[in-house]
Amino acid sequence: MAAGVERHNGPQRLIEGVGRRFVAGVEEFGYGGTLLVESLFWLLLGRWFRQPVRLPAVAEEMMSIGVRAIPVLVILAFANGAMMAMQGIYTLRDFGAESHVVPGIAMSVVREFGVLIAGIVVAGRSGSAIAARIGTMQMAQEVDALRVMGISPVRYLVAPVLAAMLLMMPALTVLANCLAIVGGGVFSVMELHIGWVTYFDRVLAVLSSDDIAQGMIKSLVFGVLITLVATANGFSASGGAEGLGRATTRSVVLCISAIVVADMIFTFFLSR
Amino acid sequence: MSVNTQQQGSPVVEVRNLVTYYGTRKILDDISMNVCEGEIMVIMGGSGSGKSTLLRYMLGLHRPDEGEVRLFGRDISRLGGREWQEVRRRIGVAFQGGALFNSMTVGENVRLPLREHTRLDENTMRIMSRMKLEVVNLSGFEHLMPAQLSGGMVKRAALARALVMDPEILFFDEPSAGLDPVVAADLDKLILRIRDATRVAIVVVTHELESAFEIADRITVLDRGRILMIGTVDEVRNSDNARVRNLLSRTSEDIEVDAEDYLQRLTEGAD
Numbered sequence: 001m002a003a004g005v006e007r008h009n010g011p012q013r014l015i016e017g018v019g020r021r022f023v024a025g026v027e028e029f030g031y032g033g034t035l036l037v038e039s040l041f042w043l044l045l046g047r048w049f050r051q052p053v054r055l056p057a058v059a060e061e062m063m064s065i066g067v068r069a070i071p072v073l074v075i076l077a078f079a080n081g082a083m084m085a086m087q088g089i090y091t092l093r094d095f096g097a098e099s100h101v102v103p104g105i106a107m108s109v110v111r112e113f114g115v116l117i118a119g120i121v122v123a124g125r126s127g128s129a130i131a132a133r134i135g136t137m138q139m140a141q142e143v144d145a146l147r148v149m150g151i152s153p154v155r156y157l158v159a160p161v162l163a164a165m166l167l168m169m170p171a172l173t174v175l176a177n178c179l180a181i182v183g184g185g186v187f188s189v190m191e192l193h194i195g196w197v198t199y200f201d202r203v204l205a206v207l208s209s210d211d212i213a214q215g216m217i218k219s220l221v222f223g224v225l226i227t228l229v230a231t232a233n234g235f236s237a238s239g240g241a242e243g244l245g246r247a248t249t250r251s252v253v254l255c256i257s258a259i260v261v262a263d264m265i266f267t268f269f270l271s272r
Numbered sequence: 273m274s275v276n277t278q279q280q281g282s283p284v285v286e287v288r289n290l291v292t293y294y295g296t297r298k299i300l301d302d303i304s305m306n307v308c309e310g311e312i313m314v315i316m317g318g319s320g321s322g323k324s325t326l327l328r329y330m331l332g333l334h335r336p337d338e339g340e341v342r343l344f345g346r347d348i349s350r351l352g353g354r355e356w357q358e359v360r361r362r363i364g365v366a367f368q369g370g371a372l373f374n375s376m377t378v379g380e381n382v383r384l385p386l387r388e389h390t391r392l393d394e395n396t397m398r399i400m401s402r403m404k405l406e407v408v409n410l411s412g413f414e415h416l417m418p419a420q421l422s423g424g425m426v427k428r429a430a431l432a433r434a435l436v437m438d439p440e441i442l443f444f445d446e447p448s449a450g451l452d453p454v455v456a457a458d459l460d461k462l463i464l465r466i467r468d469a470t471r472v473a474i475v476v477v478t479h480e481l482e483s484a485f486e487i488a489d490r491i492t493v494l495d496r497g498r499i500l501m502i503g504t505v506d507e508v509r510n511s512d513n514a515r516v517r518n519l520l521s522r523t524s525e526d527i528e529v530d531a532e533d534y535l536q537r538l539t540e541g542a543d
Contacts, residue, residue, distance in 0.1 A: 051388070136374075137373075140369055140371055140374075141367045141368070141369060141371040142371045142372075142373055142374075144328075144331075144333055144367065144371065145365065145367055145371035145373075147333060148331050148332075148333070148360060148363065148365045149360065149365075149384070149385050149388070150356070150357045150360035150361060150385075150388070150389065151384075151385075151388050
């Protein structure tokens with residue numbers, strides 16, 4: 001029959017769908033970029049325009065993003081370090097190379113796993129909390145209220161989070177590094193019959209400032225990514241409680257994906 | 273009942289040929305209206321009439337697709353950051369759900385605009401916020417959190433926050449929605465008292481007829497994104513426009529039944 005002439009068939013619809021998603025993705029990317037630029041603007045120049053980013057707000061964010069994440073970070077980092085020691089010693093023993101496990105732990109923790117664990121802990125805790133908070137405010141017209149009061153929502157809600165992330169992510173990364181190395185040490189000291197002093201000597205012998213800097217740079221990038229993904233998802237939340245749940249879940253999933261992908265790209269360029 | 277004070281001053285809000293779309297659907301169609309100094313303008317219409325959308329465009333929360341919105345004679349879509357800031361300091365908005373910040377006490381909520389826009393010391397801000405809470409009969413509640421307030425109290429607290437910078441235009445979205453008739457009537461009286469005390473221009477968006485007739489100097493009746501009429505309370509009451517009459521008598525529109533159309537709609541897209 002004539003019906004269906006006007007309608008798109010399968011492949012066309014598929015391409016159309018892919019196109020729409022691609023455009024939406026690019027749009028979201030751009031939105032994240034404007035959030036970043038605007039936040040940095042308020043952080044750097046807000047005081048000059050007599051609209052500073054409030055320090056108490058930054059301190060509060062630092063507490064919830066950083067300080068309250070410490071307990072879970074301690075456990076994860078310690079366990080991860082110990083796991084690396086176990087795997088390393090068992091697999092390298094076949095080659096009689098188990099003594100090389102200590103430099104291996106030191107390098108991979110400082111360059112890779114410390115910052116990744118810190119990133120995932122912060123993404124899981126704050127990525128959801130920030131999206132939920134801003135999403136609730138968006139739906140209750142509180143974001144509109146800020147705008148009509150002449151208070152930039154980005155300055156008021158995003159900039160303090162960004163500042164707190166940039167300060168706390170490196171700190172949490174250092175903490176995760178230390179604990180993962182201690183965790184690896186516990187198992188290595190027992191299994192390899194070396195002393196703690198020897199263990200730390202070997203760790204410090206292989207680490208260069210470049211390795212540590214690599215982790216620090218990644219931690220800053222992760223902090224920026226988590227901030228942008230979480231706040232962008234919060235601002236675009238709509239559709240009641242269900243929509244809020246969706247935005248929160250999406251925020252966490254995207255935060256962790258963004259971190260892992262960014263980590264891969266960074267490692268590719270930084271380890272050359 | 274308020275006196276007829278039509279066109280008493282120069283207009284502070286001017287909407288000119290405003291057309292807006294949501295996606296491809298036209299929401300507002302060629303809207304033109306003014307609100308003058310010291311006047312209470314009620315924007316009335318059923319749900320889906322576009323009245324809340326019109327309010328959002330007046331507040332500059334969206335950019336018009338066509339036409340313009342002027343506040344204090346200035347086209348708000350052409351204002352730079354600082355000029356916008358100046359204009360925004362001269363308007364106050366009470367949102368439908370109050371939009372109080374849940375993490376702050378009532379007092380902190382009311383003080384927020386002062387804190388962000390002025391360099392007053394803490395004590396002065398406290399006194400000013402208490403004065404405004406006094407005006408809306410919420411004195412003594414400043415240390416409560418918004419979650420501890422009743423619906424009527426939330427609206428009054430939002431009103432106090434909207435008034436704290438002594439605005440020249442006050443926008444009030446659905447003051448009586450979700451309130452019982454007694455509390456709603458109190459709020460109407462409060463709005464009239466504030467106008468008489470401060471001569472502020474007030475724009476109220478509502479679907480409540482009684483409330484509209486009680487407080488309005490002029491009423492803009494919206495229906496399906498178009499203006500049906502703009503007039504005084506009496507003019508609206510005595511209007512012989514069929515749609516206005518329908519709205520007043522609370523009968524729904526007759527749904528036009530067109531057999532061709534109906535069949536078309538049902539069979540659309542079917543094989």
